[in-house]
Amino acid sequence: MSTMVKAERVCKSYGSVEVLKGIDLEVNSGEVFCIVGPSGSGKSTFLRCINHLEKINAGRLYVDGTLVGYREKGGKLYELRDREVAAQRRDIGMVFQRFNLFPHMTAVENVMEAPVQVKRVPKAEARKRAGELLDRVGLADKRDNYPAQLSGGQQQRVAIARALAMDPKLMLFDEPTSALDPELVGEVLDVMKALAQDGMTMIVVTHEMGFAREVGDSLVFMDGGVVVESGNPRDVLTDPQHERTKLFLSKVL
Numbered sequence: 001m002s003t004m005v006k007a008e009r010v011c012k013s014y015g016s017v018e019v020l021k022g023i024d025l026e027v028n029s030g031e032v033f034c035i036v037g038p039s040g041s042g043k044s045t046f047l048r049c050i051n052h053l054e055k056i057n058a059g060r061l062y063v064d065g066t067l068v069g070y071r072e073k074g075g076k077l078y079e080l081r082d083r084e085v086a087a088q089r090r091d092i093g094m095v096f097q098r099f100n101l102f103p104h105m106t107a108v109e110n111v112m113e114a115p116v117q118v119k120r121v122p123k124a125e126a127r128k129r130a131g132e133l134l135d136r137v138g139l140a141d142k143r144d145n146y147p148a149q150l151s152g153g154q155q156q157r158v159a160i161a162r163a164l165a166m167d168p169k170l171m172l173f174d175e176p177t178s179a180l181d182p183e184l185v186g187e188v189l190d191v192m193k194a195l196a197q198d199g200m201t202m203i204v205v206t207h208e209m210g211f212a213r214e215v216g217d218s219l220v221f222m223d224g225g226v227v228v229e230s231g232n233p234r235d236v237l238t239d240p241q242h243e244r245t246k247l248f249l250s251k252v253l
């Protein structure tokens with residue numbers, strides 16, 4: 001099995017505040033890798049490092065065998081140019097808690113925007129593909145609606161389709177259902193589950209332990225910028241080995 005993401009002693013500080021204190025982990029291709037942990041533990045920061053929205057201060061981070069943000073030559077690291085970083089980021093889809101759709105564009109226009117602007121895909125072709133992706137997330141009938149005319153769950157599904165439009169090899173989800181009304185959570189998780197079944201490699205920061213247990217292949221519990229515990233989600237969730245994990249789970253389960 002090939003490795004999609006490899007983190008080696010990844011450290012990240014903001015000024016004097018150390019947020020990631022040496023993260024080691026490995027995400028296999030095709031797996032659903034869940035990250036759970038209390039607020040402030042560094043989960044979002046870690047995701048942002050993976051697509052180089054943040055620079056790491058120490059350690060190494062690889063996506064699909066390639067160093068993120070740097071080139072290594074003769075034991076030295078050289079920063080990539082903006083254009084090269086952008087090219088790396090293009091292969092990684094990201095879905096946030098807030099959907100961040102363009103409000104003045106319809107669903108289909110939101111989904112076709114990046115392929116047209118970034119990849120120079122002809123508009124007709126991008127529109128056709130966007131329609132197919134909206135169909136895949138169950139929104140074929142909403143393609144001409146504006147975000148304001150969609151529920152939160154529908155907007156989040158458009159956001160997922162938009163990320164998929166760039167044909168990512170890796171999808172990062174940062175608490176994709178946290179901002180949703182409870183009755184809308186299921187429809188988004190169902191789309192993510194279908195994506196997982198299609199073989200997408202996914203890193204999912206979530207508080208949805210049911211999803212982690214059912215769909216997750218691996219799970220790490222983070223606290224205070226370190227990985228406290230990791231393993232099969234069912235094992236970690238039912239039989240946590242560390243006090244901090246037990247305490248956290250007692251609050252969220």
Ligand SMILES: Nc1ncnc2c1ncn2[C@@H]1O[C@H](COP(=O)(O)OP(=O)(O)O)[C@@H](O)[C@H]1O
Pocket residue numbers: 014017019037038039040041042043044045046
């Ligand atoms: N841009 C930033 N500047 C300074 N501190 C930050 C910044 N982003 C995050 N932090 C701090 O880093 C810590 C981890 O944040 P975050 O990665 O968002 O945690 P989580 O996603 O697990 O809630 C928090 O203490 C937060 O205040």
Ligand SMILES: [Mg+2]
Pocket residue numbers: 043044045174
């Ligand atoms: Mg966060």
